[in-house]
Amino acid sequence: MRSSAVHLAGRNLVHKILEKHLVGTIGAVNTGDFVSLRPRHVMTHDNSHAVIQKFRGLGAAKIKTPSQLVFALDHDIQNRS
Numbered sequence: 402m403r404s405s406a407v408h409l410a411g412r413n414l415v416h417k418i419l420e421k422h423l424v425g426t427i428g429a430v431n432t433g434d435f436v437s438l439r440p441r442h443v444m445t446h447d448n449s450h451a452v453i454q455k456f457r458g459l460g461a462a463k464i465k466t467p468s469q470l471v472f473a474l475d476h477d478i479q480n481r482s
Contacts, residue, residue: 444471 424437
């Protein structure tokens with residue numbers, strides 16, 4: 402087995418996914434750990450304004466990688482039928 406395969410043996414799927422995307426930490430993730438991740442995409446829907454306000458409240462001035470954003474609209478407000 403490769404060393405990375407040995408490291409992942411016995412880990413659940415969530416641990417494996419988290420460990421592949423950690424930022425600033427190397428090693429195993431355990432239940433209850435606080436982690437920082439760099440997601441490929443981030444998604445929001447109807448509450449986009451609330452999410453933007455939350456980020457501003459955290460001190461975020463701009464979006465570093467706009468291509469990460471996904472906005473899902475789940476209300477058909479234009480439909481008149």
